Amino acid sequence: MGEEARTADDFLGANPRTPAPPPTIGSSVIPIVNKLQDILTPVRGQLAQISLPQVAVVGSQSSGKSSVLEALVGRDFLPRGCDICTRRPLVLMLENLPRRPDEDGVAEWGEFRHLPGKRFYDFSKIRQEIQAETDREVGYNKGVSDKEIRLKISSPNVLNMVLVDLPGITKVPVGDQPSDIEARIRKMIMAHIRQENCIILAVSPANSDLATSDALQMAREADPTGSRTIGVITKLDIMDRGTDARKFLLGNVIPLRLGYVGVVNRSQEDINKNRSIANALTYEERFFRDHPVYRGLLDHCGIPQLARKLNQILEHHIRTVLPDLKAELNSFMVGVIKDLRTFGEAMESRGEQGVILLNILTRYCEAFSAMVDGKSQELSTKELSGGARIQYIFQSIFVKSLEEVDPCDDLNDDDIRTAIQNATGLRNSLFVPEVPFEALVRRQIARLLDPGHQCVQFVYDELMKMSRACETTELQRFPLLRRRMDEVMGKFLRDGVIPAERMIENLIEMEMDYINSANPNFLGGTKAVELAKQEFKSSQGSHPPSNNERPVPSGGYNATKNWGIKSIFGSRVSSGESQASRSLSETVSFMEQKPSTIQLSEPPSTLRPLEVTEHDEVIIIATKLLLRSYYDIVRKNIQDLVPKAIMHFLVNHTKRNLHSAFIKKLYRENLFEELFQEPDEVVVKRKQTHQLYDVLQNAIQILEEVESDVLPQSSNLRLGADTTNGLPKTPEFSSSSLRLTNYSASRSSYLPSFTGSSSRRLFHSEEHSNGL
Numbered sequence: 160m161g162e163e164a165r166t167a168d169d170f171l172g173a174n175p176r177t178p179a180p181p182p183t184i185g186s187s188v189i190p191i192v193n194k195l196q197d198i199l200t201p202v203r204g205q206l207a208q209i210s211l212p213q214v215a216v217v218g219s220q221s222s223g224k225s226s227v228l229e230a231l232v233g234r235d236f237l238p239r240g241c242d243i244c245t246r247r248p249l250v251l252m253l254e255n256l257p258r259r260p261d262e263d264g265v266a267e268w269g270e271f272r273h274l275p276g277k278r279f280y281d282f283s284k285i286r287q288e289i290q291a292e293t294d295r296e297v298g299y300n301k302g303v304s305d306k307e308i309r310l311k312i313s314s315p316n317v318l319n320m321v322l323v324d325l326p327g328i329t330k331v332p333v334g335d336q337p338s339d340i341e342a343r344i345r346k347m348i349m350a351h352i353r354q355e356n357c358i359i360l361a362v363s364p365a366n367s368d369l370a371t372s373d374a375l376q377m378a379r380e381a382d383p384t385g386s387r388t389i390g391v392i393t394k395l396d397i398m399d400r401g402t403d404a405r406k407f408l409l410g411n412v413i414p415l416r417l418g419y420v421g422v423v424n425r426s427q428e429d430i431n432k433n434r435s436i437a438n439a440l441t442y443e444e445r446f447f448r449d450h451p452v453y454r455g456l457l458d459h460c461g462i463p464q465l466a467r468k469l470n471q472i473l474e475h476h477i478r479t480v481l482p483d484l485k486a487e488l489n490s491f492m493v494g495v496i497k498d499l500r501t502f503g504e505a506m507e508s509r510g511e512q513g514v515i516l517l518n519i520l521t522r523y524c525e526a527f528s529a530m531v532d533g534k535s536q537e538l539s540t541k542e543l544s545g546g547a548r549i550q551y552i553f554q555s556i557f558v559k560s561l562e563e564v565d566p567c568d569d570l571n572d573d574d575i576r577t578a579i580q581n582a583t584g585l586r587n588s589l590f591v592p593e594v595p596f597e598a599l600v601r602r603q604i605a606r607l608l609d610p611g612h613q614c615v616q617f618v619y620d621e622l623m624k625m626s627r628a629c630e631t632t633e634l635q636r637f638p639l640l641r642r643r644m645d646e647v648m649g650k651f652l653r654d655g656v657i658p659a660e661r662m663i664e665n666l667i668e669m670e671m672d673y674i675n676s677a678n679p680n681f682l683g684g685t686k687a688v689e690l691a692k693q694e695f696k697s698s699q700g701s702h703p704p705s706n707n708e709r710p711v712p713s714g715g716y717n718a719t720k721n722w723g724i725k726s727i728f729g730s731r732v733s734s735g736e737s738q739a740s741r742s743l744s745e746t747v748s749f750m751e752q753k754p755s756t757i758q759l760s761e762p763p764s765t766l767r768p769l770e771v772t773e774h775d776e777v778i779i780i781a782t783k784l785l786l787r788s789y790y791d792i793v794r795k796n797i798q799d800l801v802p803k804a805i806m807h808f809l810v811n812h813t814k815r816n817l818h819s820a821f822i823k824k825l826y827r828e829n830l831f832e833e834l835f836q837e838p839d840e841v842v843v844k845r846k847q848t849h850q851l852y853d854v855l856q857n858a859i860q861i862l863e864e865v866e867s868d869v870l871p872q873s874s875n876l877r878l879g880a881d882t883t884n885g886l887p888k889t890p891e892f893s894s895s896s897l898r899l900t901n902y903s904a905s906r907s908s909y910l911p912s913f914t915g916s917s918s919r920r921l922f923h924s925e926e927h928s929n930g931l
């Protein structure tokens with residue numbers, strides 16, 4: 160079989176009949192990543208997809224960057240050669256495409272972002288298109304641009320990862336290149352290799368001064384700790400006779416944590432002769448094996464060795480993301496199990512339905528009680544809920560509002576005086592104003608009924624809210640049952656309101672019915688009068704008496720205490736002397752004529768007491784004192800008893816009897832069918848959730864297999880671990896008993912550490928998953 164006739168599979172090792180191929184980048188990791196992808200495909204969108212660090216080649220012009228990259232991918236497709244150079248960053252997105260079982264033909268192709276939909280199956284055409292696209296952007300004459308060319312290679316034999324071929328560092332502008340070409344290229348390179356998830360392949364040709372390598376200088380700038388830089392020394396085959404790169408390869412000149420690999424790529428002559436990669440690799444292998452210096456350094460030599468080193472880094476990376484992936488899968492599983500519980504199992508028999516109904520009713524009542532008692536599992540820290548809200552209604556609304564009521568605020572002095580005189584009736588007023596006090600205090604007690612009723616209403620509203628919040632998981636799938644339960648609950652609570660309200664009415668009526676002036680906390684008449692007198696006196700001291708001088712209310716009679724008949728007569732007598740004598744004469748003459756009739760003027764329909772005496776003032780003050788004192792006693796009783804009544808007749812009654820009310824109303828076999836009707840979407844969702852559960856279980860199992868796959872493999876691999884290059888062994892790789900969960904703690908500093916913002920890039924970037 161001629162070289163040109165060989166397929167990519169021959170190089171990439173997909174054909175089991177060919178001997179094991181030389182490793183290419185990612186080849187050892189592909190099976191693992193494929194397995195992981197199998198896990199993630201069914202739950203795509205729910206979990207982050209795994210993504211790998213990108214690899215960028217950096218170095219001076221014609222140092223062999225494209226050649227290295229090409230050899231690592233195992234495909235001829237990059238423009239290479241003396242006169243052709245990389246003049247725009249080439250972002251090579253490798254996409255792993257699962258091979259379809261019946262496929263035996265071409266399974267690989269390339270696609271450019273600037274030519275969407277156009278597949279390139281012939282890789283030499285890809286090379287031409289890269290050149291043409293470069294020329295289109297920057298002209299034919301050595302121009303350079305930072306505008307990327309994006310090429311996606313889809314193949315079953317590559318990993319999902321990104322490789323970047325960067326323009327070579329150049330110092331002297333040629334052709335169309337601007338005078339600051341070096342600065343521009345450096346900036347372009349740094350923009351890529353500064354990214355924390357970028358593995359830098361710092362390529363230096365062995366036939367130039369390695370100690371002043373531009374590649375190593377830039378790599379050190381971008382990666383000062385050297386934790387993600389691999390030194391690649393090319394052109395070992397064309398070094399000056401008598402010189403070799405031994406010291407360099409061993410890291411004795413410029414040490415690098417990840418070490419160096421020396422390679423021999425195809426020469427210009429090889430390219431001209433179309434020498435294949437496989438052929439070149441064979442040549443390279445022979446070169447190192449036969450070389451007097453390098454044959455002792457085989458760990459540091461050859462493209463396969465470089466691929467192996469990169470693969471170790473990729474494996475390490477995968478091991479680092481596995482615990483996160485596993486945690487993600489597990490927490491996803493927790494959610495699915497919760498959903499499963501919600502959707503439950505389909506029910507078959509009546510007996511089963513009965514058991515489930517009892518279960519649901521019991522759980523609902525328990526959840527309700529827990530909410531009232533503040534024992535609910537989902538206690539909020541943001542706001543009051545459940546029983547705490549009822550307590551707030553009692554204490555901060557009901558009790559506080561009553562506290563603020565002044566029993567005299569709707570009574571002015573005239574009202575009180577009127578009440579006193581009304582109570583006195585025909586008698587002279589008693590000194591102790593008990594009768595008006597009782598009438599007035601009753602009126603104030605009656606005012607307590609409304610807040611009592613409002614309080615019941617508030618608590619009822621809260622209980623309704625709580626009942627709606629009692630969302631037991633099973634109930635979500637039985638909306639009809641939920642509706643029936645809401646109805647029962649609503650009626651039950653409304654029924655509970657009635658005795659609570661009746662009790663409150665009774666309490667108020669009891670308080671109104673018997674004014675217990677013997678209550679030891681009551682001020683009492685005598686004491687009240689005494690205090691009133693004092694108060695009156697002190698008010699007299701500070702304010703001159705005014706009440707007696709008050710103008711008589713309009714519509715009244717002339718001011719005398721004894722209003723009534725006398726005053727009516729008085730009004731006639733006081734009409735003046737001349738008038739009196741005239742009247743007298745008139746009367747006499749009238750009497751001579753016929754007997755006269757005494758005419759009383761009708762009393763006005765509304766009568767108010769006329770003048771306020773000192774006695775009245777004292778009585779008014781005393782009455783207010785008595786009112787406040789007694790009202791305080793009643794207020795305390797009501798503040799105490801109304802919440803008790805509501806708790807007893809409504810809240811606790813519900814807690815105690817709701818369950819049996821539910822059973823009575825709902826636990827009926829003839830209702831089961833209706834109550835347990837499930838909406839179609841629940842049936843569908845249950846099926847989907849069951850499927851997802853199976854997928855996840857399988858995924859977790861595969862992940863565990865992958866974990867155990869990765870561990871022993873890795874334990875055989877040593878990254879920069881031989882003592883010949885002066886680097887200590889990396890602990891992870893030398894112990895096969897390591898546990899994955901310890902990786903973050905035990906991760907070697909000799910491996911790339913993708914920290915900080917880069918750790919988020921462990922997973923698929925949007926860009927990559929969107930294709931080009």
Ligand SMILES: Nc1nc2c(ncn2[C@@H]2O[C@H](COP(=O)(O)OP(=O)(O)OP(=O)(O)O)[C@@H](O)[C@H]2O)c(=O)[nH]1
Nearest residue numbers: 220221222223224225226244245327394424426427
């Ligand atoms: N003999 C020999 N020639 C090599 C080696 N590596 C690369 N070359 C040749 O060096 C020239 C440049 O190689 P490229 O791979 O294009 O180098 P590059 O760094 O990508 O070049 P620019 O993109 O222009 O910066 C080509 O002619 C290669 O054949 C090597 O190891 N040995």
